[in-house]
Amino acid sequence: MSKIKKALEKAKAQGAASDVLENRADQPVRKKEGPEITKPIYSRTKVIDVPAHVFMNNKIFSIEESHPVADQFKLLRTRIFRLTRKTGQNAIQISGFGPDEGKSTVALNLAVSIARDARQTTLLVDLDFRKPSIHKMLGLGNDTPGLKQYFENRLKLEDILICPGIEKLTVLPAGGVIPDSTEVMGSPRMEALVMELKLRYPDRYIIFDTPGLNVCPDPLVFSEYVDGVILVARSDHTSTKNIKAAVDLLPREKLLGTVLNDSRWEEPMAYSEFY
Numbered sequence: 594m595s596k597i598k599k600a601l602e603k604a605k606a607q608g609a610a611s612d613v614l615e616n617r618a619d620q621p622v623r624k625k626e627g628p629e630i631t632k633p634i635y636s637r638t639k640v641i642d643v644p645a646h647v648f649m650n651n652k653i654f655s656i657e658e659s660h661p662v663a664d665q666f667k668l669l670r671t672r673i674f675r676l677t678r679k680t681g682q683n684a685i686q687i688s689g690f691g692p693d694e695g696k697s698t699v700a701l702n703l704a705v706s707i708a709r710d711a712r713q714t715t716l717l718v719d720l721d722f723r724k725p726s727i728h729k730m731l732g733l734g735n736d737t738p739g740l741k742q743y744f745e746n747r748l749k750l751e752d753i754l755i756c757p758g759i760e761k762l763t764v765l766p767a768g769g770v771i772p773d774s775t776e777v778m779g780s781p782r783m784e785a786l787v788m789e790l791k792l793r794y795p796d797r798y799i800i801f802d803t804p805g806l807n808v809c810p811d812p813l814v815f816s817e818y819v820d821g822v823i824l825v826a827r828s829d830h831t832s833t834k835n836i837k838a839a840v841d842l843l844p845r846e847k848l849l850g851t852v853l854n855d856s857r858w859e860e861p862m863a864y865s866e867f868y
């Protein structure tokens with residue numbers, strides 16, 4: 594049994610995490626009262642053809658049709674589809690327990706994998722305003738505009754969306770470090786943005802890359818707005834104590850499942866556990 598499973602079972606026994614997933618399919622789609630939505634125009638999405646070697650150098654193996662890691666992400670996406678499709682849940686947050694666990698690597702691999710499914714379009718949003726990295730993984734510079742400029746009212750949503758050359762995948766970069774990121778994460782404007790992204794294309798999955806739950810309050814604050822959270826742990830890196838602390842923090846109904854990254858002994862890269 595893996596460390597994650599052990600910690601989750603322990604937390605479950607203590608009432609922290611329970612049989613979340615079995616219950617989820619019966620839950621009605623959450624309709625929240627909230628700020629008014631302004632509909633953006635997506636026709637200006639910038640196309641930046643990211644070369645395959647950039648993806649591969651950053652361990653985004655999902656771009657390959659037949660790669661053992663791509664297979665793991667196909668499995669992960671299938672589990673997510675199964676859990677969320679019936680109820681129209683499409684906003685998935687990727688978080689973890691601490692730093693450097695591979696959250697962003699998993700988020701981008703998953704987004705590519707979902708986009709490569711014949712039926713799905715995907716939007717990947719970089720919501721790590723402390724250490725934005727999705728743009729780097731796409732080979733783009735730190736001057737790449739994104740949500741920071743959107744929240745500063747300097748750019749509109751349609752000006753910051755990027756299509757990285759993978760069909761049906763759109764990326765919303767962070768745009769830089771935001772010092773008061775927790776306030777931005779919990780702001781009515783952020784809530785309105787998430788609702789807008791969710792409702793405009795209900796058949797599209799939105800993957801939000803966020804920091805670890807034990808790193809800063811941002812991911813917990815943001816989890817309020819999403820349908821489910823996937824926690825990433827890294828083999829030989831994430832401690833059981835950290836896993837337990839993070840699981841205790843997260844509202845039990847939000848936990849979709851966990852991914853054990855870098856699990857060399859069992860699977861090549863991202864072994865996922867869903868409950």
Ligand SMILES: Nc1ncnc2c1ncn2[C@@H]1O[C@H](COP(=O)(O)OP(=O)(O)OP(=O)(O)O)[C@@H](O)[C@H]1O
Nearest residue numbers: 651652691692693694695696697698724854855862
């Ligand atoms: N399975 C893996 N095998 C080898 N290297 C990996 C693996 N997963 C991630 N990495 C590498 O580990 C580093 C950290 O990964 P990543 O940026 O995805 O982690 P993170 O959890 O998002 O970090 P942060 O806490 O800074 O947001 C990167 O250099 C990435 O390429």
Ligand SMILES: [Mg+2]
Nearest residue numbers: 696697721726
């Ligand atoms: Mg990251």
